[in-house]
Amino acid sequence: MKLKIDNFILAIIMVIIIAYFFPYWGSKASPIPLSQIASIGVSLIFFFYGLKLNPEKLKNGLKNWKLHILVQLSTFLVFPIIVLLFYPFINTEESHNLWLSLFFLAALPSTVSSSVVMVSIAKGNIPAAIFNASISGLIGVVITPLWMGLFLTQDASGFSLGDIYIKLFTEILLPVVLGFALQKFLGKYVQKYQKQLALFDKSIILVIIYKSFSESFEENVFSSVQLKDLLLIMVAITFLFYTMYYLTGYLAKKLKFNQEDSITAQFCGTKKSLVHGTVFSKILFPATYPVGLILLPLMLFHALQIFIISIVASKLAKRKDKE
Template identity: 45%
Template sequence: MKWTAKIFNKQNVFLLLLVLMVVMAKLIPFQESYNRYFNLSAFIDWGIAGIFLLYGLKLNLKEVVKDISNWKVHLLIQAGTFILFPLLVFLFYPLAKGSEYYNVWLSVFFLACLPSTVSSSVVMVSIAKGNVTSAIFNASISGLIGIVMTPLLMSFFLTPVSGGGNHGEVVQQLLIKVLLPIILGILLNPVFKKWVTKYSSIIAEFDRLIILLIVYESFSTAFVQNIFASVPGVVFLILAFSVVFLFFIVYHILQFLAKKMKFNAKDIITVTFCGSKKSLVHGSLFLLVLGIPEGQKVLFLLPVMIYHSFQLFYVSWLASRIAQRPLDIEK
């Protein structure tokens, strides 16, 4: 269990670094004048393309093809990620529409539209002794589906409210920063596969670095423009309650459906763990790609950060608990 403890320690350090970035943004915010010395936005843009290039390099197509026969599990997980999540949040749309909390609802809907995580899903399923091969398949395929589904779902609500970029610009950004790097990475996978495996830990740190910089830049803008002055404390409480409530609803619905479909214990673990996760990596990147205005970026980032933190702490505890009695997941 030493390797699992090491992973949890790294995740805890990362969560602390996220908090540190927010504190730094408050104490030493990044000013526009600093761009003459270091262009942070340009570095982040290249970093986004780099993350998805590395994602393509890491994608194991053999593992994906190998587990495609377990299609019922995959279908339920992806339906949970891209249908159940958004649908549950959409139920509150009539209450939020036209109210002062509409953008708060929209930020939670943004979270609901994101794909699942990659590394932590596989790690948690492994600890809980679930179906790791199916976890790898769904973690890989979820990010690819999200390239289409996340912008598509957000397009119904984002443009009229936020005044973000038009759909042509969004598609162009997705092609340049997301899809093309992934395709290039897949094509280069046979050449650099050994290199990626050898330096996988360094690659993971690069992913985290870009996320931390995105958080720092977004919160810097919020503090410089005094955006938080217009955001009451009750909004943070609403966001925290909403995302935790959303997690438990999705988790138990997926568990109920998996049991009704008579999945075995390993597949039920995989469905509930992979289907209830949301990716901070994709959330941070789509925050920039979708053309969300500077004044709203922090509001959209907050629920993703809260959800990410909660799912790591809670699911890691849950995985360890399930691992002690792998065949009895109902208790």
């Protein structure tokens, strides 16, 4: 089987390389207001996200409640608890930062587009995938800051859940609600220009990644990350992915899900959103935090999940075709 590397992953690699050689344009001293551009872009991303939320599909999606509970508990409870189990073994500042970056990954909502696309390829329950991926982003606005607040309040001066929720409300929830309210009038345009909007979403994410890594390279944040740390991150995210994949599959079997629902549970319950991760990192972590380091496991996990799930989805599709 011929494997194709995702273009967005290639773009992320290119942006990180550019940030390494040309960090000035993304640094705090840059004349280009990348922070403001990113903030406006994020609000627009979630406005368009609200336009995509079809009320009828969301209402119909509520019926399959066992599947939804499994996916959301996997995403927001089981994932973070697995990483929490390793917290007692953290004994240095460097290992704490690496652990916190993994915990941030675990506390994030599920990704939307790739979950739905992969479920579609594997011939799973597409309406349930759309519902779970959509609702996960909204739940994450509340749950992810609560999880991170357990640790950031201890380390970060000026960390305030109240201020964070105000930022999340103005930059994310308000645009989503506005988009949802206008869905009846503008929803058709979102469908018509979905390719262009997908390109816009990815462009804003690349801007945030460039700025985060530019600042990290300027401050030599990655000088503390040794090869063994990078290998440890790779082992950790691989362990996390496969643990969640087989655990959700086992629970789906115990709950007597059909094959379509099992596929949706495994695909949606193991994904983590790079979009929400880059946006939340900008809001949750103070300026003193090495955000580039915080995003590193998330970007590696994003590449890993797309790579593995695309192979699994293709195999499942072929099996279904034979049947």
